[in-house]
Amino acid sequence: MLGAVETRSVSPVFVGRAGELGTLTEALSRGGAGEPQALLVGGEAGVGKTRLVEEFTHLARAQGAVVAVGGCVEVGADGLPFAPFSTALRALHRRLPAELAAAADGQEGELARLLPEFGDVGSHDPAAEDGTARLFELTVRLLERLAADRTVVLVLEDLHWADASTRHLLAYLFRTLHRGRIVVVATYRSDDIHRRHPLRPLLAELDRLRSVRRIELSRFTRAEVHRQLTGILAAEPAPALLAEVFERSDGNAFFVEELVASHACGAAAGSLSESLRDLLLVRVEALPEDAQRVVRTVAEGGSTVEFDLLAAVARLSEDDLIEALRAAVGANILIAAPDGDGYRFRHSLVREAVSDDLLPGERSRLNRRYAEALEQAPGLVRADERANRLATYWYHSRDAARALPAVLRASVETRKRYAYAEQLRLLERALELWDEVPDEVRGALRPMDYAEAYPPCGCDRETTPLRYLDLLAEAAVAARLCGERERALKIGKTALRLLDTDEEHDPLRAAWFWTERARLQSNLARGDGWAEIARAQELVRGLPPSAVHALVLAVAAGWAMLRNPGPDALADAERAVEYARLVKAEAIELTARGTLGCIMVAAGDTERGLAELHAVRERTTALGQFHEAARTHVNLSSCLEGLGRSQESVEVATTGIDMARSHGLVDSAGWIRANLAESLIALGAWDRGQEEAELLLRTAAAGTKPGGTALMLLGLLAVLRGEPAPAAARLAEAAARYGTRDPMPQYSLPMAHVETLVASAEGRLADVRAVLAAATATGFPPGTHRYGWPLVLAAVTAEADARGLPAAADGRPAALDLIRRCVRNLAAPAPVWQAHSLHVSAELARAEGRATTERWTEVVTAFEALDRPHELARARHRLADALLAEGGRREEAAALLREAHVTAVRLGAHPLREDVELLAARARLTPLTADRPAPQPLEAEDDAFGLTPREQDVLRLVAEGRTNRQIAEELFISPKTASVHVSNILAKLGVAGRGEAAALAHRLRLLDAPV
Template sequence: MSGVLIGRAAELAELTAALERAAAGSAGAVLVSGDAGVGKSHLVSALTRAARAQGRAVLVGQCAELGESMPYLPLADALWTAAQPGAPEADEVRAALDARPVLKGLLPDGDGGPSAASELGQQQLFGAVLGLLGELGRDRPVLLVLEDLHWADRSTRHLLTFLCRVLQRERVCLVGTYRSDDLHRRHPLRPVVAELLRLPNVTGVEVPAFGPGETAEYLAELSRGAAPVTLDVVERVHRRSEGNPFYAGELYSAEPELRDAKAELPSGLADLLLSRVERLSDGGQRVVRVAAVAGRRVDDELVRRVSGLDEAAVGEALREVVSHQLLVPYGIGYTFRHALLREAVYADLLPGERIRLHADFARRLAGLPDGTRGSAAELAHHSLAAHDLPAAFAASVRAGREADRLGAPAEAFEHYERALELWEAVPEPEEAAGTDRTRLSLTAAQASARAGEVRRAAHRLRRLLDVSDTADVPLRSVIREHYAEYLLDLDELDEARVIAREAVAMLPADPPTHDLAWAHATYARTLVYTDPDGEMPGMAEKAVESARAAGARGAEAALLVTLGVYRESREADSGVAELFARARDIADAGGSPQTALRARYQYARTKFDRGDLTGAAAAADEGVRFALDNGVGWSMFGIGMRTLQYLVRYTTGDWAAARGIADGFPLQVVRPHEAQVSAYALFIEVAQQSPVVDERLRWIAPLWQEDLLANYIGRGLAAENALWRNDPQTALDHVGNIADPVYSEGASFLRIAATGLWAHAELAARARAAGDDEAVRRAAEAADDLMRRVRRSVAFTFDARPRTWLGLEGHAWVSRAEAERRRVDGVHDVELWRKTAELFTYGDPDGGFVYEVARSRWRLAEALAENGDREEAATQWRSAMAIAERLDAKPLLAALRDLGARARLRAPRTAPAFSGPLAALTGREREVLKLVAEGHNNREIAAALFISPKTASVHVSNILAKLNVTSRTQAAAVAHREGI
């Protein structure tokens, strides 16, 4: 059919709007669903034509019905097609690919990609895709179309999820199509779609069936140039097709049947489709069958070799098939006009014919050079379908290794798993695989872990412990080392420590080996937080020397990082920053990017914890650059570097830069680790009372119980937000729900404890004003409990070992907690607040933790005013005001202005003019009258305005006289009537 679009105006408008939003800098995705044949591809084609006409960059890729065989197939298809000479985007795409070898490895002519399986392989590839789309989008908006996602491999589904989550301000619109009628309850795409449609930047467009009028318009378009379509034909076609455009077109194309209104139409869609094929010559039918077995795009040479036709016959047959619109040109080959047609032809093949054709494809693929992109996966697919188990086995092993190199661990595992299933069914499997069964099982487990299936990987290795007794000792040790690593990731620390110790004990200490170095590295990790026999750091120091002697640079660097973390928590070692820097340099030299990133994170964090904010900023910036340059900005430590970069700017008071970093943090989150990242943005949003605070908390709250750090940060800041809104009880509810030992007993708890004590101080002040002694006592007891936990956190680590180093910020929070505890008793302790303010400066009166310095000086000014030192109170108040105004810290500014008015710390301003009874009152008397109207007694008025109760009593008497009233109640009525 022509490019005319019928009955899809609303759907096209939604797609166009999404593309326009992307062009304006608001990236998004649209998932287009509908039954097979309903016109999803036709709709998307209209969008791509319009986009190209507007000068947009357009990349289109298709999935194929090859199971989980070929990772990233639609992405590779989109990049390969866009990079072909003559394509509008060819120069841009080729340049972007040349700068990203990990993506070039996806292409048929590419030789890039990781040289071996790597923990960061998939993350690097995802980062490279994000970088490529962002780079293309800088020049012009990008439309990326991924068709037939119901056939997508697992890695493509992961990539789709990643892009939908992280694309934000890039000028990129992603459109995916899938068959909704294929998404049965257990279909792997079903939960992905459900999850993505919860995101605000992802919309769904469902393509409905035609109504009768649209079917009539569609058939009229098909019959253009021929006899008009009768109403009877329209009614019969619409009824039989149920409004499905593809089905309607096929019914209408069965012209002899339709001309005879009494003739029976074919009973099903498959019969209709095959009737089209049966009209072809023998050569044409042979070509269509070959294309159906190929499963996706075919070219002239492929058809010639597999069909057995000579070049002239193939050319004639292809012209015939294309003229009948069964195959259509696509890129440098041909593809079926519709997938339903391919499915019908493939299903109609006789079993023997199908097997022979698959075998022909397998022979052709076996002759390709080793390393040809995707050939091993396709060879495994065709060999298995041809019942050639030895070929399928060897190809599955090769395909697994290729998928590993491409950063597709999920597909690698599937291929290895298939090979292991075939192990007993093929002769001499070790020779064909180039490895033994135990090693291949270990490789499969490693791929499973890299794909995020750590529990499944651990389960496989647990079984290997029992069946590997006949294996050589180094292999048995390696199995235990990886098993311990996975147990660590699953927080099964005790078993991990036992297994890791076994891995070390199996290997001789001399000569040093790589296996021993990594066994030591994993064992050291198990001892960082639980070291019952006191083996660290002596064991780790010896292991570092052994790793160096073995030339295991990655293990040496990993050991140094672990040793640094241990020393920092237990030995107050001031040289840990240098240790982390040394580990970073060794990891860089040894080509271990994951360890290098981990070392960079610890180096920057240590600088930050020790108050070297300039050094921390430089280290965090360099670490983020390293993560982004290596395409791992969204890995665990990549995210850690970015949140640390944000925290450094938040601390130094460079909030404009911090907000720029937080722009990359998600708002609407559905996964625990996303909630964790999102929560960091609350530090500034709460301090500035941003209108987005409530929305962010609504998204994070359902995930608090699933992520400890998200719970700690999110609830801590939710508590602070409640306090700024004068809701101390809600604040305490949040504090009480931060219950994990790591955060409720460790040094991290200090900030939360100080917030809780602030809340208790507010409740105690209210109770004291109301004369509720019992409530005051309860607040004091709860505050004492918090202080006991603070002192325990200061004295011991969470595993009950004495704490040797707390950090500058930790000491400042302890002082804040002590000062707030005194406020619970109604005492504003000048020296405690002075100490707190000084500790938060980190030794730099004009620097340090700028916002907390201002908050501490606010309380210090309040304490000084209450104790009669108005001159210094005014100095501290002005300092806090200057910071709060620069940071636009709205709630702190409001509190300072209130304090300035009550304590008369600010420069006097011209009083507003009053008429009526209030005109006779002084400014101070109006302040007293306002408190009288709120129900305060003289003692409370004195405390609020930092005056003596006697002075307050004199003011009240003067007010009664000037207002010509006889009671406080009458004075309050005047105040309410006059609006103060």
């Protein structure tokens, strides 16, 4: 509009920064080769971050890259949600409309939350807790698709102003961007990042990512200031001016320009202001009066002010406004916005100085003018910014009656965009304004327009006024969804205190807040939440059916499904379904039906329970309730695995992961992937199971339970492959993720199983017994047999392997009695668990010295009908051992060992492979594989581990629990010689201690005569 306007004081030459620019251009090269790059550029205000980025983007465009720049904006003291991403995507939309549309195909409704140009925002599901994660995942996939065959440079400026949602999206982008020709550069003011600045934790998190590089800009040296001055003045600066400017600017590039400008305005060098704010205002005060007025108006309008909006607020004639803008742009105070639709300050420091110089009444008057202009002509700003900016203008105008409805409307818009942190901030402003607003204004507000956090409590939302409690409910949910759980807990406490008074007594509202509190107690590892759920149940007991009543019952049933799915849980789930149907709350009904299906399967009503889960999956998918559909995939795959139908579980989980990822349901995909990894391991697909568990560990949010399950499964694989120490480390990490306040059987029993295997592998029988006793102290709730049988099997196998050890004798009767009690309390509703039951019985018999080939034949037959290769190989090894002990059936034993050996080798199950090979060697059987030589007959003076006769004598005494001195006395040797023999034995057996050596000797029958 202004045409060519001559500006002054900006350095026309790019000074210094060669190293930093080299780092950026190297990243551009690597990004163009398909290796995504992420860089953070930090430095104090005015040090030259923007100039460096401008130079870099110029080079990037020259090399054919597509550049999109987005800046965090400051409207008053508030940032707009996702502002830099929205701006950058808008730039990409202008540059590559067809390509961006193709990349967003099928997800336009979700991505419209970031870029309204995609169309109408998709439906908002208040129950979808991972709505934000879904939006983040879809955004990353959009960028990856767009950068598949072109280099994209994404620049995000001024992170120190970033809203919480922008910070979270940036962190997610940096963590998960692994494909595409893309370079992401983000800038921030390092001098603004004080100890409590919200950007500080993000910077610390990004520092831990190897994929993120940081560039810190330092101030200019004297020589660089000299070059900058020479460029600005187009002449050699006078020595006195150089000395004065360098001293006062201290090498800050922007201050150099301001000092030169103030000198050009007529101020003598010696009279330059000592105050930074005054220095920045020198050029503003040199402008004509109308230009100063326009500059002050722009300062209060936000980071960028549209021309038409500015014209409405400044109240100048068009000619006068343009002349004023021409003067401000010519003085290099204002510049045209990149899209050419408005004006902004060239540097935010000047804007801050001008804004700070406004009088309090002047500031509120300008904000009122902005608000009134925007209400009269909403089209003055983009639709996606309108609500937030109007709320900000009215809030800073100090007009509570006009501000409250505007703030509430903005909170609704931010909620639709899944910007829950910004929604919380706006709701807190509404709570702050509430008592300042006249009753008639509050009375005109309706819950249906502003609140959706909980179902209607028997009131007409169209006629009942919005209440303070409604806002508290909205704020509590927003706080929970944006991760501010402590804040959510405090908001809930405030609400419950109000509900305790006679004026606000409302049992349905109170019940809703207690269920929220239960969720938070569990999330914060403060307990299992049952006391809160019980309180909610008391409050709704005897009341007519309602959505809240159905919700409370559904939450109670869901709690019990994971901890004690007994008759009470079944009754709660059935009533939740009934009440939800009565009040037509289908979302709650479907959640309750999914829970009901799981409880029915756990109770033995298998086919009806599975049918219910399948029906819920189909209905939620048809309704587009993908969050609940993903939850159903989690539960269905888990139930199938619990029934031993692992292949079906894999199929359901694979479909569920595809569905969840296609809709950006990252957290849900993690839960499903945990089930997939578990089923793959059960099926003997250990390598693929490990890959899935490792992928889950990389992608699961920090501290979440799916990550704990991934660690537990990796620990299980490690111990099964003969690596107990790494398994123990994984187990400790998993325990930290699970926490100790809410020991759900689905986590505690598998953890105890792995811990038992580790202790057994290390010869710590006492620890095996202690773990089993602690894990089974409260019994086995319905449905936990899938975890109980492997745990009991591991414990009884350790007892059988230690049979004959003197150290194992103490406490053995009690240990075996506990195992028998466990067997009596464990259900075996499916063939796989019936096979486990037979296996446990056979190991019990082996522990008591009464194992028979008939028992082991029965176990082998049971597992042969199942897809459980590791368990089958173990059973075949035991049957072969029993056959050889009875004598006369060597060929049959050899065939069993060959089959077991093939499985052990394929799985990488080194302990099982070792057991099989040692048994074959002791029995002098034919080769186990074609590429291995036949075991040579054992000489009398040696055994399979190369132990000499003397070492075998020492090993027998070690197995009896003798000390080195006692061994020396028994064999008439010195204690030192006995110690040397023990060390040699440990080395040959490959064990870490005497107890482990004794256990191995008995397990492999090394002290028996050769078979």
